[in-house]
Amino acid sequence: xxxxxxxxxxxxxxxxxxxxxxxxxxxxxxxxxxxxxxxxxxxxxxxxxxxxxxxxxxxxxxxxxxxxxxxxxxxxxxxxxxxxxxxxxxxxxxxxxxxxxxxxxxxxxxxxxxxxxxxxxxxxxxxxxxxxxxxxxxxxxxxxxxxxxxxxxxxxxxxxxxxxxxxxxxxxxxxxxxxxxxxxx
Numbered sequence: 001x002x003x004x005x006x007x008x009x010x011x012x013x014x015x016x017x018x019x020x021x022x023x024x025x026x027x028x029x030x031x032x033x034x035x036x037x038x039x040x041x042x043x044x045x046x047x048x049x050x051x052x053x054x055x056x057x058x059x060x061x062x063x064x065x066x067x068x069x070x071x072x073x074x075x076x077x078x079x080x081x082x083x084x085x086x087x088x089x090x091x092x093x094x095x096x097x098x099x100x101x102x103x104x105x106x107x108x109x110x111x112x113x114x115x116x117x118x119x120x121x122x123x124x125x126x127x128x129x130x131x132x133x134x135x136x137x138x139x140x141x142x143x144x145x146x147x148x149x150x151x152x153x154x155x156x157x158x159x160x161x162x163x164x165x166x167x168x169x170x171x172x173x174x175x176x177x178x179x180x181x182x183x184x185x
Contacts, residue, residue: 009056016066018042020090029126032151055111059100067095070104083118101135113167120165127159141165
């Protein structure tokens with residue numbers, strides 16, 4: 001495995017993040033976007049994610065170049081979902097198969113656990129996206145369903161795979177009212 005490091009993402013990483021995401025939009029099914037957003041839009045998305053105190057990380061190669069990124073964000077906007085996050089992981093082509101995705105997901109799980117979340121949901125574009133399904137399963141996510149024919153990209157219908165990971169006891173315990181006042185209603 002080639003050397004790489006993980007660190008918190010910053011707005012200075014936006015050009016590399018934008019390039020990585022553009023590759024995913026144009027050549028993959030991990031995202032159902034059809035037109036790659038520009039750097040300004042990617043910066044706005046990052047700022048919104050960080051402003052809400054969600055974790056956001058990058059992986060860098062031995063020379064310091066960003067080769068992947070991952071973040072957690074809200075699964076759904078409704079308040080009752082506030083304890084559930086959705087993970088997103090994108091890798092540069094040269095980072096695939098090197099353990100970068102696994103390391104980013106592990107770091108994301110730890111950060112979401114530390115922030116008190118109770119569930120992490122993986123929404124995986126493409127039932128044939130074996131690498132993403134495999135890394136999630138490897139780290140303990142369970143398969144919870146398939147939304148068949150949910151996206152249309154590259155001239156074909158694409159299924160969406162849902163996987164779930166329980167954090168902080170999942171549904172077996174209540175959130176800590178002392179840490180998160182007013183959240184148990």
